[in-house]
Amino acid sequence: MWMTSNSRGSRRAGLVLACLFAAGCPGPQVSAVAPDSPAPATPAGPRPGTVDSSAYAGTLEITSVRVRRPTPELERLAGPDFVKTAQEPLAIEVQTQKPLPTDARNTSAILLWNGERFTDTWSVRPNRLVAFLPDRSKIKDVNSVAAAWIGNEEASRSRTPLTFRAADIGK
Amino acid sequence: MTDAGGRPITALEAGSSLEVGALHLRPNTTYEFRLGVGQDAVTSRAAAVGFARSTSDREGNIPPFVLWYQSGVVGCSLRKERTAESPFTFRSFDEAERALAGRTLTVSVHAVERDPTGRISPMKLATGEPESIIRFPVAPRRNPAVFASNADGCLLNSQLTGEDALYVTGRNFGRGDVLEIAVVPNQRSWTVGDAIVDVTGERAQPAPKRVVVPDSGQFTVKVWDRAAQQRGTYDIIAHRVAGEKDLRVVAARDIISYLRETGFVFYLRYPVGGPTMDIAGRPLGGSPYFEFADSFADTGDPVWGAVDPTYVPAGHPGGSYAAYYVVNHKSVAQWAASNALSDVSGGIEIHPVKAGCVNGTDVIIWNAPMPVGQYDVVVDFGSVPAATAAAYATDAQYNDSVDFLDGADQIGFIVASDPYALGSQPIGQDSYSSDDFFATLGSRANVDLRAVVRYPATAAGTGTPVAPGAHPIFIIEHGNHTSCNTAGFDGNSSYDAVHTGCPSRKQNHLGYMGLLDRLASHGIIAVSIDAYDLTGFVPQLIAERSDLILKHLELWSHMNATATFTTYPDFFSGRFAGHVDMTRISVSGHSRGGEASVGAYMRNLARAVPFSINSVSSIAPVDGQSYVLPGVPYFVILPAADGDVCGLNGQRIYDRAGTALPTPDATTKSGIDVYGASHNFFNTIWAADGDDGAAGRDDYIPAADQQRLGEAFVAAFVRIQLNNEAVYEDMLRGKLRFPSFAGRKIYPIRHETQHSKLESGSGALAVGSGTASVASVSSPSVHQTQAIRVGWTASGAVTYTVPAGQRDASSFEVLSFRVAQTNAASNPASGDQDFMIELVGGGHTKATFASRFGAIPRPYHHISNCTPPNQNVMTTIRVPLHSFIMNNSGVTLDNIDTLRFTFSNPSQGEIYVDDIEFSR
Structure with missing residues (x-):
């Protein structure tokens, strides 16, 4: 029950008005919704499904570690620049106790080698973590190896770090 | 309608x-x-x-x-x-x-x-x-209504605080309806699900009144005793009670008085008690009763005027009544050229302007809607001194010997639109893509050069000409997510290593189109880059991601001036030539992209000829590289319910920023902690893939709302830095609110370059007394900084004797500090934590309460897999120093000798505090 003189809408408005009269125009109608009632909550539609985060829970335990020259598969992960420039390329490979997450997120598992964080650790499903060393300079006779979720290292660091002996390289 | x-x-x-x-x-x-x-x-x-x-x-x-x-x-x-x-x-x-x-x-x-x-x-x-x-x-009225009234049911819009009880009258309700009548702090809008927090009890504790509607459908009920009333603006809710387990949240059938309108006002009146001064501002619920302000939203944020008695010279010749004029801003020279007053606010307000207390003078001088612009406020004492409103006659002139002016040498106040609103510039659209453009980029090979672009154009559409002039540029990089829509690729190490063969790439970079549109419509070339080869089951690759941002800047430099970086193509055949202002660059990113934006700034510094990156922002960034930003404006969004970077690692980037400068912390940095926000919802592509935040979390924000508030805040920050739209600084300080984030729990974090620090977390100057204890703690919760932990079990105080060299605070604007509740059970289970702040100077003491200027956040319960589950992010509360000289307090800001935090109400609690500073 409105009309407007806006030129772009006037013809359509006239039609609407004509239809209302043809149908027997009722008197002023009050809204079924009280004018002083709150706006509806934002129509969010169905909430999106929640992503399963259980694989990121708790500490990140590891079961084995080995250090060796990268295989062709590992060289692809390390990248051509590393392969070209590394003096004595080595890959650190660690097996995790539980399978790694199956979704790609921003947080990721990292290796802690003698406490140093390797932020560019690769996660190779189902349960392998891989980091690369260009030479032996960071390898001591006896080395501590652990893993953690980046950004939450203190709470997620392996409760039982592993030990790796330099003498075991390549084994 | x-x-x-x-x-x-x-x-x-x-x-x-x-x-x-x-x-x-x-x-x-x-x-x-x-x-x-x-x-x-x-x-x-x-x-x-x-x-x-x-x-x-x-x-x-x-x-x-x-x-x-x-x-x-x-x-x-x-x-x-x-x-x-x-x-x-x-x-x-x-x-x-x-x-x-x-x-x-x-x-x-x-x-x-x-x-x-x-x-x-x-x-x-x-x-x-x-x-x-x-x-x-x-x-005819058929639907129910509620309104504030007197005992006879006569409508009231305002009332003198403590003069009489407040009543609420209802009409047209159903017989037998059971209602709970609550008086709640005024808010911009009400939607189903909003919490109902009544304030009519003692010390503003909830005390809603229950009503069973009689046969007439009408009622009048006393809701607020005189003694318990508090000055402020309020809304009234008639909540239909749904049994004993009612959640006390707004329901669809509730009736609310003053929905989007100005609320009911409880005001105070006091007896009458350099020509330029602060006049525009907003009222406060208690002492100091008024906060002067320089920025207002164009909707829902009425401009109030008030005259602080401190400003009124002894023997001032004007009367006690005057008119508030709101006029277009004029410079000193313009005022000198013409002192004619021409009100733009729809009418002047003739009002008492001399009182023992500032709140005897305050009145709304401009109600929304207000046009965006710059304004001054004049208190015109008229042609003759007026002791009553009736005796007042305007002379429509600003006479600097008698009238007061908020403006001239500084803008009186600015009215700004929601930064979520599109600007007037038509938006041009385009994109560019070149597979495997970079043979190597750090450890990766065959990296793509791809982005989507929105830009200020002469006409909206794809490929339209760029608007005349040179425009600043903004680049954003997405974070990590699936890289391929087709199953069997991501997570397969042979694909992960080389990113080849995916038949349907995930368009992660298309997740920020709303932000790009907003910036482009305000004259900024906005680019979202695709880090496809650095995404998926890959390591952090922050160095590569950082360098990719810089590579795109090289491309844009080339497209602006072809003689630079000649190895790049010009994807647009000269369309942007001369149109890119490479002296104004802002970089941003989300998640890994959020750390990469920081990395881009850091690695740019090492270039032989660095780009002119003037600002950095991050949305929910990771923090693997421990970058320490120097003196560059930084802004970070922390989604409190982040299910990915659940340790809110961006807080650490914020905490470290500026700490390595010669004058530590001499940098401007800002952030917001958004309760209920998740990691993925800031990106529309990711949001469609699922919610990383825990189901059933507190303060849930639907994806579209989260995107809106994220776009508003990033746009505000970028427009400050690239367009010099400084009005939005107050938004980042938590002082300016817009509809795009109304009703959300957003805690601001802010630090200013110019400051004088009294507490850096060591507690060295803090002296506890009474039951108050002070301990220095290292990196509490998600922080990477020292802070003090203050606990109290009954009355107590922490006192700082201000060092002699820091006692002149007259060049600063606020007393600023960061604060959060700890996880201690001694904090209030409901209601807010609070404490009193006293400044002592010139032998005078003036106090106010922290809660007048910001809420002290309670821990956010992170119910996913995060450790610790209850996170404490310190928010920044900024108390204007003017609060301590208001109403002729006698406190001397050029000689502050003591600062004291006094804890008595609530009677117990524990908080983290850091960075207590006098600050701009």
Whole structure:
């Protein structure tokens, strides 16, 4: 029950008005919704499904570690620049106790080698973590190896770090 | 036309407020809306029952605003003699219904003449013939309503605090309805699900009143005793109780008085007690009663004026009454050239301006909608000193010997639009893509060069010409997510290593289109880059991601000036040549991209010829590289319910930023902690893939709302840095609020370059007394900084004796500190934590409460897999130093010797505190 003189809408408005009269125009109608009632909550539609985060829970335990020259598969992960420039390329490979997450997120598992964080650790499903060393300079006779979720290292660091002996390289 | 809840209406129920908006008007044009009673459009503003002016946006739209309050019902404040002057002003709803029965209302919309000189009084600008006329009937009131009233049920819009009990009257409810009547702090809008926090009990504790509606459907109930009343603005909610397990949240069938309108006001009145001063601001619920302000939102944020008695010179010749004028801002020279006053706010307010307390002088001087612009405020004492409103006569001039001015050498105040709103610039669209463009990028090979672009254009559309001039540039990089839509690729190490063969790439970089549009419409070239080869089951690759941002800057440098970085193609064949202002660059990113934006800034510093990156922002960044930003403006968004970077690692980037500078912390940095926000919802592509935040979390924010607030905040930060739109600094300080994030729990974090620090977390100067204990803690919760932990079990205080070299705080604007509740059980289970702040100077002491200027956040319960599960992010509370000299307190800001935090109400608690500073 409105009309407007806006030129772009006037013809359509006239039609609407004509239809209302043809149908027997009722008197002023009050809204079924009280004018002083709150706006509806934002129509969010169905909430999106929640992503399963259980694989990121708790500490990140590891079961084995080995250090060796990268295989062709590992060289692809390390990248051509590393392969070209590394003096004595080595890959650190660690097996995790539980399978790694199956979704790609921003947080990721990292290796802690003698406490140093390797932020560019690769996660190779189902349960392998891989980091690369260009030479032996960071390898001591006896080395501590652990893993953690980046950004939450203190709470997620392996409760039982592993030990790796330099003498075991390549084994 | 809409009702107060924003729903379209075809008839106005008598007693309701009328809200109008418009679509498809001429863009960026000021319109006058006139309301008349009868079939004819009113021919002049003077003949209108109500009128307002508002400016259309770039699409020609004007969002709804209130044109007629409560159908003209003004209640008991209406003097009888005014009824004859204003035939459509009523004392009661019954009176309005009788007078309006069968009447037609007519709204006409008139374009207002443009005045590019700004010299013509706005109300003298001519209006055109109506461009649109709408007629609609008044319908009898059938739906329920509640309103503040006296004991007789007569409507009240305001009342002197403590003068009389406050009553609430309801009409048209159903017999036997069980209602809970709550008086709640005024908020901009109400939606289903909002919490109902009544404040009518002792010390503002909840004490809602229950009503069983009698047969008449009407009731009047006392809701607030005189002694418990607190100054402020309020809304009234009639909540339909749903059993004993009712959640006390707003439900669809609840009735709310003052939905989008100004709330009920409890005011205070006090006995009457250099020409430029602060005048514009907002009232506070308690001492210091008023906070001066320089920035306001164009909707829902009325400008108040007040005169602090401290400013009034002894023997001032003006009277106790004066008029508040809001005028277009003028420089000192412009004021000297013309002192004529021309109010732009729809009318002057004649009001007491001399009182023992500032709140005896405060009044709303401009209600929304307000046009975006710069304004000054003048208190004009008129032609003769006036002791009453009736005796006042304006001289319409600013006379610097007697009148007061908020403006001239500084802008009195600025009205800004929501940064979520699109600007007036047409948006050009384009993209570029070159697979495997970079043979190597750090450890990766065959990296793509791809991005989507939005830019200021001469016409909207794909490939349209760039708007004239050189435009600043903004680059954002997405974070990590699936890289391939096709199963079997991501997670397969042979694909992960080389990213080849995916038949359908995930378009992660298309997740920020709303942000790009907003920036482009405000004159900024906005680019979202695709880090496809660095995404998926890959390591962090922050160095590569950082360098990719810099590589895109090389490309844009080339497309701006082909002689630079000649290895790049010009994807747009010269379209952007000379149109990119490479001296104004802002970089941003989300998640891994958020750390990469920081990395880009750091690695850029090492370039032989660095790019002019002037600002950095991050949305929920990771923090693997421990970058320490130097003195560059930084902004970070922390989603409190982040299920990915659940340790809110961006807080650590913020905490470290500036700490390595020669003068530690001499940098401006900002952030927001958004309760209920998740990691993925800031990216529309990711949001469609699922919610990383825990199901059932507190303060859940739907994806679209989260995107809106994220876009608003990043756009505000970028426009500050690239367009010099400094008005939005107050938004980042938590002082300026807009509809795009209304109702969300957002805690600001802010630090200013210019500051004088009293506490850096060591506790060295802090002296506890009473039951208050002070301990220095290292990196509490998600932080990477020292802070002090203050606990108290009964009354106590922490006192700082200000070092001699820091006692002159007169060049600073605020006392600033970071604070959060710890996880201690001694903090209030409900209600807020609080403490008193005292400054001592010149032998005088003045106190206020922290809660007047910001809430002390309670821990956010992170119910996913995060450790620790309860996270404490310290928010920054900024207390204007003017608060301590208000009302002639005698405190000397140039000689502050003592700062004291006193803990007594609540009687126990524990908080983290850091960075106590005098600050700009």
